[in-house]
Amino acid sequence: MASARRSLNVVGKPLPRVDAWGKATGRTRYADDLSLPRMLYGRLLLSTQPHALIKRIDVSRALELEGVVAVITGRDVPVRYGIMPVGQDETALAVDKVRYAGEPVAAVAALDEDTAEEALSLIEVEYEPLRPIMSIEEALRLPEPRIHDYVPAGNIHRLASLEFGDVAQGFAEADYVREDLFFFQGNTHLPMEQHSALAYWDPAEGKLTLWSSTQTPHYVQRALAKALELPENRVRVIATPVGGGFGGKSDPFHHEICAAKLSMLTGRPVKITLTREEVFYAHRGRHPELMWVRTGVKRDGRITAMEFQAFLDGGAYSSYGPATTYYAGTFQTITYRIPHYRFQAVRVFTNKPPCGPKRGHGTPQPRYALEVHLDKLAHDLGLDPVELRLRNLTGPNEVTVNWLHITSNGLRQCIERIVEASGWREKRGRLPYGRGIGFAVSAYMCGAGLPIYYNDMPHSEVQVKVDRSGNVTAYSMAIDIGQGSDTVIATVVAEVLGLYPEDIRLVTADTDLTPIDLGSYSSRVTMMVGNAAYEAAMKARQLIFRAAARELGVPVRRLEARDRTVFDRRDPSRALPFAEAARLAEARFGLISTIGSYRPPQRLGTYKGSGVGPSPAYSYSACAVEVQCDPETGEVKVEKVWLAHDIGRPINPILVEGQIEGSVYMALGEVLMEEQAFRKGQHRAPSMLDYKSPTIKEMPPVVSILVETDEPRGPFGAKEVGQGPLLCVIPAVANAVYDALGVRIDETPITPEKVLKALDEKAKGGPGRVGPERKPDFAFREPTRVERPPGWPHYRPHEEG
Amino acid sequence: MAADLTGRSNTVAEATTKAPVRLLVNGQPYELLVPVHRTLLETLREDLQLTGTKHGCEVGECGMCTVLLDGEPVLSCLTLTVEVEGRTVTTVEGLERGGELHPLQKAFAQMGATQCGYCTPAMLLTAKSLLDRSPSPSEDEIREALSGVLCRCTGYIKIIAAVEMAARQMGAPDSVA
Numbered sequence: 001m002a003s004a005r006r007s008l009n010v011v012g013k014p015l016p017r018v019d020a021w022g023k024a025t026g027r028t029r030y031a032d033d034l035s036l037p038r039m040l041y042g043r044l045l046l047s048t049q050p051h052a053l054i055k056r057i058d059v060s061r062a063l064e065l066e067g068v069v070a071v072i073t074g075r076d077v078p079v080r081y082g083i084m085p086v087g088q089d090e091t092a093l094a095v096d097k098v099r100y101a102g103e104p105v106a107a108v109a110a111l112d113e114d115t116a117e118e119a120l121s122l123i124e125v126e127y128e129p130l131r132p133i134m135s136i137e138e139a140l141r142l143p144e145p146r147i148h149d150y151v152p153a154g155n156i157h158r159l160a161s162l163e164f165g166d167v168a169q170g171f172a173e174a175d176y177v178r179e180d181l182f183f184f185q186g187n188t189h190l191p192m193e194q195h196s197a198l199a200y201w202d203p204a205e206g207k208l209t210l211w212s213s214t215q216t217p218h219y220v221q222r223a224l225a226k227a228l229e230l231p232e233n234r235v236r237v238i239a240t241p242v243g244g245g246f247g248g249k250s251d252p253f254h255h256e257i258c259a260a261k262l263s264m265l266t267g268r269p270v271k272i273t274l275t276r277e278e279v280f281y282a283h284r285g286r287h288p289e290l291m292w293v294r295t296g297v298k299r300d301g302r303i304t305a306m307e308f309q310a311f312l313d314g315g316a317y318s319s320y321g322p323a324t325t326y327y328a329g330t331f332q333t334i335t336y337r338i339p340h341y342r343f344q345a346v347r348v349f350t351n352k353p354p355c356g357p358k359r360g361h362g363t364p365q366p367r368y369a370l371e372v373h374l375d376k377l378a379h380d381l382g383l384d385p386v387e388l389r390l391r392n393l394t395g396p397n398e399v400t401v402n403w404l405h406i407t408s409n410g411l412r413q414c415i416e417r418i419v420e421a422s423g424w425r426e427k428r429g430r431l432p433y434g435r436g437i438g439f440a441v442s443a444y445m446c447g448a449g450l451p452i453y454y455n456d457m458p459h460s461e462v463q464v465k466v467d468r469s470g471n472v473t474a475y476s477m478a479i480d481i482g483q484g485s486d487t488v489i490a491t492v493v494a495e496v497l498g499l500y501p502e503d504i505r506l507v508t509a510d511t512d513l514t515p516i517d518l519g520s521y522s523s524r525v526t527m528m529v530g531n532a533a534y535e536a537a538m539k540a541r542q543l544i545f546r547a548a549a550r551e552l553g554v555p556v557r558r559l560e561a562r563d564r565t566v567f568d569r570r571d572p573s574r575a576l577p578f579a580e581a582a583r584l585a586e587a588r589f590g591l592i593s594t595i596g597s598y599r600p601p602q603r604l605g606t607y608k609g610s611g612v613g614p615s616p617a618y619s620y621s622a623c624a625v626e627v628q629c630d631p632e633t634g635e636v637k638v639e640k641v642w643l644a645h646d647i648g649r650p651i652n653p654i655l656v657e658g659q660i661e662g663s664v665y666m667a668l669g670e671v672l673m674e675e676q677a678f679r680k681g682q683h684r685a686p687s688m689l690d691y692k693s694p695t696i697k698e699m700p701p702v703v704s705i706l707v708e709t710d711e712p713r714g715p716f717g718a719k720e721v722g723q724g725p726l727l728c729v730i731p732a733v734a735n736a737v738y739d740a741l742g743v744r745i746d747e748t749p750i751t752p753e754k755v756l757k758a759l760d761e762k763a764k765g766g767p768g769r770v771g772p773e774r775k776p777d778f779a780f781r782e783p784t785r786v787e788r789p790p791g792w793p794h795y796r797p798h799e800e801g
Numbered sequence: 802m803a804a805d806l807t808g809r810s811n812t813v814a815e816a817t818t819k820a821p822v823r824l825l826v827n828g829q830p831y832e833l834l835v836p837v838h839r840t841l842l843e844t845l846r847e848d849l850q851l852t853g854t855k856h857g858c859e860v861g862e863c864g865m866c867t868v869l870l871d872g873e874p875v876l877s878c879l880t881l882t883v884e885v886e887g888r889t890v891t892t893v894e895g896l897e898r899g900g901e902l903h904p905l906q907k908a909f910a911q912m913g914a915t916q917c918g919y920c921t922p923a924m925l926l927t928a929k930s931l932l933d934r935s936p937s938p939s940e941d942e943i944r945e946a947l948s949g950v951l952c953r954c955t956g957y958i959k960i961i962a963a964v965e966m967a968a969r970q971m972g973a974p975d976s977v978a
Binding site for chain 2: 014189241245246655663688
């Protein structure tokens with residue numbers, strides 16, 4: 001790929017985002033900003049029960065209300081759908097049964113919002129309550145009542161059980177073994193923009209158009225087609241600029257299908273915007289997760305074996321859960337060489353809003369457990385926690401014990417930079433009581449190697465069109481959710497063609513007009529769309545250079561494009577303006593319209609479960625956090641965060657820093673404050689006032705360090721940054737609290753109450769720990785034994801051509 | 802079911818008592834007849850089509866809907882339109898002057914203070930109010946002033962930097978060519 005860094009013009013420069021001006025002037029149109037003539041307003045009626053049979057729904061009084069145009073219930077939209085082929089367990093409105101309080105049971109379309117709201121109060125629903133299942137322990141203990149009957153047994157949704165190498169042998173080689181239990185509380189994305197969708201059914205064309213705040217227009221198109229029984233090519237989904245996603249807008253949602261169905265029934269456009277309370281129920285956020293980890297080490301700290309078990313609370317539906325289940329155990333191995341590794345996980349159904357992918361999808365929980373566990377191991381061994389990690393690091397060009405192919409790997413540089421910048425060696429264990437420093441590392445993928453549904457087509461395609469005005473347009477289904485995908489596409493195309501990002505027009509996220517991109521999830525866009533954009537732009541450049549070469553009388557290989565000019569590198573006075581070169585190219589070749597397609601490399605693993613984890617490349621992060629804790633109040637104040645991230649190469653350093661700072665912010669919320677908690681079957685706090693999240697006042701300074709490793713598979717050497725930097729911050733805070741106070745808070749969030757409880761226990765001679773006491777009594781099936789890569793860790797795969 | 806003066810049965814919204822309101826929005830005078838329970842947020846977004854003003858909760862928790870009322874930040878979702886009779890409202894659409902962006906808008910764009918952009922209008926207006934009364938605020942003052950507006954993307958760091966940059970530029974007119 002384009003790793004030749006000779007004189008890059010716009011890549012790597014701190015230029016403003018291409019969408020900054022629209023956003024700074026209020027002109028960017030989000031979904032709820034749209035309206036159409038004769039538009040109706042839709043609202044959803046929510047279940048008041050966490051688990052119940054629907055005995056009767058009577059909508060007649062609502063229909064009689066003046067201004068109500070249509071009312072639908074589950075019977076009107078009974079076809080099941082879901083984001084994953086193995087998880088087709090949702091309906092747009094509950095049919096016969098509700099599975100969480102807040103689940104939509106009916107939808108109304110009316111002339112205005114007040115009328116729609118009034119109509120909801122006129123719908124009568126009679127429930128027959130069932131016992132709600134509200135925790136992992138209950139779900140494992142109680143096979144009845146069953147939340148779903150499509151799974152083989154009880155309330156167990158998914159299982160994973162794998163062993164790489166021979167764990168028994170690995171533990172036999174250990175000088176020391178330690179085990180720990182952790183609990184990671186569920187939390188939610190809390191995007192500032194509520195989900196919103198506007199649907200328009202054109203009966204003449206037999207075509208549905210949906211504008212929606214979604215991260216995955218392609219998957220929404222498929223789900224709409226299925227749920228509404230329409231051919232896929234009669235459904236057009238246009239993703240509007242997403243006002244915050246973080247994974248929370250990656251599923252097809254009830255309101256999207258209901259808006260579409262109501263439009264089909266009424267022949268009028270219908271818009272549904274969720275209320276803030278409904279956003280909490282839409283959820284798909286972080287799984288609450290109970291984790292047990294056991295590691296064997298040599299005296300010098302080298303790991304000989306590891307066992308990791310995870311118990312995931314999935315909420316009421318599948319969502320991305322089958323993947324999340326594997327993510328509980330997949331990425332431990334990309335930071336550390338684990339010679340023998342056993343991983344087992346179970347995801348249960350509970351009567352809560354469905355959990356799914358939140359920034360870091362299923363990996364912040366195990367990373368938290370692993371990094372705190374290793375911190376404890378280091379203390380047991382009398383080793384510096386940094387030193388313990390350095391003795392176990394993976395390196396570049398390595399295949400992990402579970403067959404993940406690491407290409408570039410800047411973890412060691414990240415650690416060295418953090419140790420130096422934070423003053424780790426001077427501070428650890430030497431700060432006054434109440435003050436502490438903590439350390440952790442992490443890694444993440446640059447795009448899921450497999451699509452959500454099996455197919456052998458490209459994951460990303462980009463089309464570049466150059467017209468005779470010199471205008472360049474890039475077409476891509478990628479949707480900018482704030483991460484900066486528009487800027488990445490424009491920058492890559494501009495670099496190749498010698499233009500500036502603002503010269504590139506973008507047509508994005510429209511399933512009718514743009515070639516495929518699977519969506520803004522799994523940190524895949526820079527890698528996959530970036531590569532497709534690079535290829536398409538290179539092909540356009542080739543045509544333009546050929547035409548320009550003939551005009552200038554110089555060989556193509558001597559041409560260069562820069563500053564909107566095509567010129568002879570040897571004699572830059574022989575030059576053409578880009579627009580002139582484009583006209584010559586069109587005259588010679590016809591329409592200059594080129595394409596690029598990206599498909600990730602084949603995965604190396606062939607075992608069942610090997611589809612989760614492979615990625616073209618992995619990003620690495622290391623972090624130190626300094627905290628000030630008040631032993632009187634239990635309050636933990638984060639004073640400063642140092643975060644080094646192996647970005648490969650930054651396409652735009654401002655965007656990279658922004659993702660690091662935003663990741664740190666979100667991680668601090670998760671580790672110290674945020675919880676999606678329930679009481680008596682109901683969400684405890686479905687409002688922003690009660691769901692505590694950090695404000696500008698709590699945000700500490702962040703020192704961002706970019707480590708460059710020039711990823712051979714990345715566009716211009718780039719890797720992801722949207723999710724990876726979040727992961728290490730959470731355990732680093734927990735480790736810092738230990739350094740400050742000598743207590744271990746082994747469950748999130750680390751609240752003042754828990755800190756005080758641990759201090760109190762320690763004062764009474766206890767270990768000074770708050771966290772889960774025992775793991776559930778659950779017998780995992782025998783793990784599937786998977787052979788390690790031959791010669792591990794020195795196995796080298798055949799490089800693709 | 803209420804009925805309006807014509808006796809025609811009507812929707813809930815149409816049947817509500819309406820009141821006349823005069824207000825100045827971004828320098829433009831408006832005379833409107835609005836239901837008495839209509840919020841300023843609804844009036845701006847739906848009646849005046851000024852969709853730059855956002856909403857995130859409509860119960861006063863997130864700050865997305867902040868606009869300036871006679872120069873002071875208010876939550877438009879908690880402000881009834883009939884309450885602002887005769888007053889001056891500034892929305893994000895009113896920040897530009899003669900086609901020239903406000904220094905805060907330029908600074909937000911240049912410093913990367915927008916990511917998803919959804920909180921940006923509220924941040925800009927709140928910051929403008931701060932700089933209008935305190936031209937070179939300390940970082941603590943900036944944090945205090947902006948603390949009512951939530952942002953989930955940026956970690957606030959580049960927002961603070963952008964406000965500081967705009968303050969410097971506004972205080973040094975020579976450098977604004």
